[in-house]
Amino acid sequence: MGDLDTVDVPCRRIASRAGCVVVSVDYRLAPEHRFPAAAEDAYAAFRWLAGNAREQHADPSRIAVAGDSAGGNLAAVVALMARDRGGPQPCFQLLLYPVTDGAQDTASYQDNADGYLLTRESMTWFWNHYMGDADRTHPYASPMRAADHRGLPPAFVVTAEFDPLRDEGEAYAHRLAAAGTPVECRRYDGTIHGFCWMPGVLDKGRQALDDAAAALGAAFLNGVRPHGIANPTTMDEEA
Template sequence: MDPQAWFILKQLESVGAPPLDLLTPEQARLGADFRLLAGAPEEVAKVENRTIPVPGGEIPVRIYTPAGEGPFPALVYYHGGGWVIGNLDTVDVPCRMLANRAGCVVVSVDYRLAPEHKFPTAVEDSYAAVKWVAEHAASIQVDPERIAVGGDSAGGNLSAVVALMARDQGGPSINYQMLIYPVTQHSYDTKSYQENADGYFLTKNTMVWFWNHYLRDEQDGKNPYASPLLAEDLSGLPPALVITAGFDPLRDEGEAYAERLKAAGVPVEATRYDGMIHGFFWMPGVLVQGNAAINQAANALKHAFHVVKTS
């Protein structure tokens, strides 16, 4: 294990906070503030909070616009937190870094959380958000021909699912999917679940707690829009970056999804950060590898957007 990640685990252990799976969702949301691990927020040319319509209501989004002349490519970003916790602030620092380093507008989406809003609400909100970006591109200095989706953990799950939905429902056009240690299947039987069930930040019990709050019943877990690894056909999806962490229960299902994408003819860049724990992508303030992963993601986005522009 990376010594920095080990140090963070020891620090978190010393705080003595109860495990998430012993808390109510409300208690978990109050306690789950890891912004100190993200470091100081970078300046971005413009940051705007607004709300957008979704089926049955509206949700907040935060729009980060880099310096320069638009229209810019766009990344629609979905935060992690097991569909139960997390918010725009959780991923504020990585979103700022991605906007600056990839030279793209980042639209961070505050989809509605479970258990108040169970599956498929988060999926519907996430899909509505990418449609909104495509339809209102001109008003936020975005090029509608260059839109990517991305997210971490549950947000990686939502990114993969939105890419599937956009393919299945004829749009909007998505050029790239950035999947950071994504949840891809409602199952706990992988080798990485056995190896990393406890003691590495995200535990098996916490994932069971997240899934139980998110799904209405067991059948939902078999739906490809909850478990994209179960989708029969992954052809015709946008190129993907899949980042996994060595000490993460979700490692194997993320890598299995990358392999299935490859087998379906989708271009995939898959990287395992061997010494890392779940959540490292939004800990660039304390983890060198967190910074490296954000730089890798920004470079992959830049390349993908350039390919679309010149093709």
């Protein structure tokens, strides 16, 4: 599900706020193209941009990977692929409520199984279409399952309070931090999965995108990297 138009608004807002080029990737979708098609498409796009950045008015030494939900999964996976395959490396990863583990066994999956837009049942449907008979524990499907998370780029991770994916996003942030990666993780209370798609009607959607763009812009312009975390920062209703 989804296409370039689906994410056009958040891409434009990030480009505007961070002052950067955003390349939005229209990767192949399942079930016509199952795992690892989407991941390989995303990695191919990253490699292409690294080799053609100047033509896109971009700096090849400052390329980040970013995405939300399934796109957050692909961004994290591209960072792993780039490290494992020894090619160009992203300088930053921006992960908005990412899918990081196919186990679907966290407390947030239980607490937010129904009633908050994204459901446990729909995630099972997505996983089944994406993976088919393939192994969900493959690290390029479930980046949480990678044997080693060292040597990955700094990260800014966004999670939503009422989202089945909340806990796995935060767990991935902790896994990166434990491996020595500078990470900032922010939970936006009172929000649901996909809230960053709705900056026109949700204050928290605007805030999260602007916070993400600020982190991205700082990484690009100043080499500022987020600090390691012990617990996610909660962005409450008064923020």
